[in-house]
Amino acid sequence: MHGGDGRGASLFMTRQASASDIRQIGHIDLAPRSEMYGGALKIQIQIHNGRRFMYAGCLWYQGVHILDVTDPANPKYIANLPCPFKNSRSNIQQAGDLLIVSEDVPPPVPSHRWHPGLPDWSEDRPAERAGVTIYDVSDPLKPREIAYHYIPGRGCHRNYYDGGRWAYLTAAEENYAGHILIILDMKNPEKPEEAGRFWLPGQGPGEDRSWDPKKLGEREGLHGPVYVMSDRGYASWGAAGMLVLDMSDPTKPKQLGQLRLTPPFDGGIPCHTAFPMLDRKLAIITQEAIAENCNETQPLAWIADIRCDSNPVSISTFPVPEPPAGLPYKTFCEKGGRFGPHNIQHMSEPGPRRDDLVFMSYFNAGLRLFDIRNPFRPEEIAYFIPPDPKPGLPVRAEDVYVEWDRGLVYLACRNMGIYVLELEESTLKDFA
DSSP states (O other): OOOBBSOSSOOOOTTSBEEESEEEEEEEOOGGGSSTTOOOSOEEEEEETTEEEEEEEOSTTOOEEEEEOSSTTSOEEEEEEOOSOTTOBOOEEEETTEEEEEEBOOOSOOGGGTSTTSOOTTSOOOTTOOEEEEEEOSSTTSOEEEEEEEOSEEEEOSOBOOSSSEEEEEEEETTSSSOEEEEEEOSSTTSOEEEEEEOOTTSSTTOOOSSOTTOTTTOOOOOSOOEEETTEEEEEOGGGOEEEEEOSSTTSOEEEEEEOOTTTOOSSEEEEEEEEEGGGTEEEEEEEOOSGGGOSSOOOEEEEEOSSTTOOEEEEEOOOOOOOTTSSOSSHHHHOSOBSOOOBOOSSOSSOOOSSEEEEEOBTTOEEEEEOSSTTSOEEEEEEEOOOSBTTBOOOEEEEEEETTTTEEEEEETTTEEEEEEEOGGGGTTOO
């Protein structure tokens, strides 16, 4: 094992990659085309005529990058779908020949806390442009805008669309407290229509609530996405935890059950992701670290038993990563930046998906891989920590995407581009 290029476990400097049982085979630096220091948020891959195209959503008016990752060792930049707003996030969801892009304004937080010189997130967005843009990507080299669905407010965040008739949007509509679920009928993708919506009591206009929407630890709102499998939906609803929804009639969602983890676990965004593994009747739940330098209750990740719709139950907590020996910091809190869970692997990825592994992006701790064959005792078995962009600016790993058929893992970092990784053969030697 050796360090420096991400191949191995030895680590000495934060300007070098640090890894155990995962090796780097490729990397693309998006700095010339992205916000300060270059990077991406949500990523997804489309297979078209034997080639593989990655869509990478970004922050601060950089829109969506399109990459050719057919040769994973040499990812190539293809094109950009620009965003017209300086304070917008472009989260993406792609299925079939369609790409749904959010027009998403972050909460009103001064951007100088993270990126001096960029526009404040508190800038108003033009009221006529909020919602989602829909592109025809039947030719990924020539995306074509075919529709825009307007939702008054601050736009949409993390949506879910699997190529069927219904798109499930995480929408910050004006006069609502927190994000709500809006269902789009995509029967005619050039003319999408709202078909239904769902929110919790207290979110609607004029409704009484016992929580403060300005406090993340209390805010009961959909963070998204709502993963809809058959007639069930699994929704990450902030301080309200994971909701199980009856989606047998997408126009009239109904709540079946709820797993509330807050209080006492109120770190960051209390429920960021609720990812179902239906074959095992499990769900992976993550909080999102928000405060820098661990200035919050430590965000965690859980495994939940979802055999009973009306009573999902937490059965274990993922171990919190610790830096290996040899780094210039003894804890990830000491390293600075955000430390805690964020995203895990996507629902729709090429190849037969495994339900015994969880890939989790962990902000300044990079990518963590967990063995969940025993769901009561998840164990970390591998990791990859990208180098920091520069001294004093920790790396920020945002999203992870797995090509199960090629055995590749993509790690998107807000400030260090996209890494292409693969597991060492020894990592899976004990797996059937």
